[in-house]
Each structure stands twice: as structure tokens, then as C-alpha cells.
Amino acid sequence: MAKKSKLGFAFTIQSGPRAGLTSGPWRAWTSKEDTYVTSVSLGGTWKISLHGDAAWRIAVTAEHMRQERPVWPKGIDRAPWKFSPTQFHEGRRLAFVIAASRGSLIPGALSDKDIHISVEDRWDLITMAQMWMTEPGVEIPGTWRVVGDALKLASGRRVWIIKETQHVPGDKEEQIAAGIMSEPMLPGTHDVSAPGILLRGVHVQESTGSRAVSDT
Template identity: 45%
Template structure:
């Protein structure tokens, strides 16, 4: 089965901070597998959802074999985060989510390869999400808005990407951050329905006091 790839970025599109954005993300499929990564990971890290068998966030095998930095400590598995595949409910399952905060929006150039923008409101009490769903053969996803046409797996299942927004109770205004930090989330460890990534702004302290 041919590969299908969807690229997108999160971006503030209105107001005085219009143009602040995330790095570009991409989701693609190959046979029965679904992959997730971001341009800032530099072909080092990616998420792999292998059918109903192995779901994980791992260092890319080719990168590990190259011996280039960054490297994992000796003896560590290249997949520090592994997950159980989420269940289907009425032929639909939420497989993965990328949740970004307002603070993760940075002053960076747009990438013309990104086909879609997920609009981030310029407010601190809201999470913006890209949700990756899977459906059984013949089942449509009754959720909007869709980013692109679904990607078909070799089994006839399909992979869909939607945008979403959720309230963030403890969001506080921050100065423009120096970067973004990504934290994998796991059902049962964090209060989430599906595995995913939480992306927040990274501030560098200028306090040099001991």
C-alpha cells in the first residue's frame, strides 16, 4: 500500500501575535502502521503505532545505528515509552493526541511543506489539539473538523486527523518562550484517553543568583 502523509502546524492567525506558530508535524501511514513526528525532532524521535501490536515513542532505528548524537544511555531500550493500543468503541478509537499550549507558540518561519494550519486562539486558558483517530473498515468518523482525507491502512481501517480545543484551568500568561518542551502522556499515568504528547513553552531563567 502506498504511503500517505499529512503535514500541519499549530498557529495563531489573528491579533497582535498572529504568526506565532509551532514546528511542523507530520503523520503518515505504511501498510498497517501509523507514524507521528515533528520537524524539530530531526529524524531522531517518532511515534509508531504498529497495528494492534506495538505502540511506542522511540528513537529512530536508523539514527541509533548511525551512532550520531543524541544517544541513549547504554543498555536503554530505544523506546522509552510504550502503550497498549486503545480499544475501538462502535468501530472508532482515539489513537493519539498532540496537545499544545499557547506558550508553545514561537516566532519561527512558516514551512511551505505544511499543508494545514490548526488555529490556536491567543489565550492562555485553552489547549489546542490534533487528534489521530482510527476506524474499522466501512466506518466513517462522525467528528469535525477534519484536517485531510483519511489515510487507509492495509486492513481497510482508516486513520483520520481532527483539530480540537479544550479548556486549560491553570493557564497563565507568560513572556515569549525560548523554545518548546515535549512530554509523552500515557493513559493510566496521566488523566488521558489515549497516548500522546503535551507541548508547552520553555523559558530560560536569567536569574544568576546562587
């Protein structure tokens, strides 16, 4: 049986005048045949759970729901986003993606314990941490940009974090965001082949005496 293994990572600009802007730390770990992902900034409230080949979901944690005033109504399904496991092709499958827009990066504490996924200081790129699962004995191609060590599952499968980038329209620079919003992206609902989360910047604007919130 595989022991619990973990990997901490963050999206971070590592050079130039805006070096240090970051998504804050994320955590991925495995236990038995399950894979979990969460952000430290979520404070133990929300968690992505990929349970074997059965139940994949984004849900409020059971621990949080036991609090006196949870963020989610009690008595309602605490997993509002559920999705089917992706299929293996040649022993590999893209299971989940954390994607950071340039506008989602904000000042934050940096830890030497985390692997910092380098983000270019440009507005026409999305930087992704792709979570790939491989069957026992199947390797990741040598040209793929692997982040840290593979996480192990009880079956002998492994979970890898792979850095990837994607060009997006627009190159207009924006102000530094006040916070970060996590937007679920689901196959069948969005133009994606695997479930994931897109990190966007949240901006608070003063407007006629009231405060308006926008995201980018």
C-alpha cells in the first residue's frame, strides 16, 4: 500500500520588477487510491477530491461543515461540482488542471518548502499545473516539464504535476488584484478536456459611494 505523499507548489513571477507576485501555496497529496488538491488560502474550507475511478468532485470539507457557521448551508450536498473521471490513453490521463491567469498573482509570503512554478510577467499567457495520472510502469515523456516528484497511489499508479502554458487573447496590463477567485472549469460546460480551476484576480472598485467587485 502506498504511503501518503504530498507536493506543495505556487505560481510565482521569479524575475523582473514584479518578482514575488504569487498565487499563494497549493497542496496536492495522495492517500491510498485518492488524490486531493487544495489551496492554503482556502483555509481548509474547499477541497478537490479525485476518489479512484469513481467520485471526482470539488466540495466543502467535512471538517469545515462541522463548524458552527460553515460557508455552505447544512443539509445541502456539500459537493456542488461533480465530474466523471477522465479516460486513460496510452497509460496516461489528464485528471485535473490548476490554471493561473497573470492577473491573479498578488503579493504574498513565499516559502522555500513550495516549488515555485515560474510565471512570465505577460498578459497573453495562462500558466497551468496539469495533474496527470499514469498506470503502473508508464513514464512521462522526457520533454514534459515535471514539477517535483510523482505522488504514488496504492495501485501503483502515479500522479504528476506538469507545467504547461497557453496563449490567450489580450495583452493589456492591469492593476494588482485585491484577491484571488477560483472558478471551476468542467468538461461539457466549458471548453476544456479535463476538470480544473481557473484562478482570476478580484478587483474592488469605488463607484458612487459603493464598492463594486470585478474579476479578470
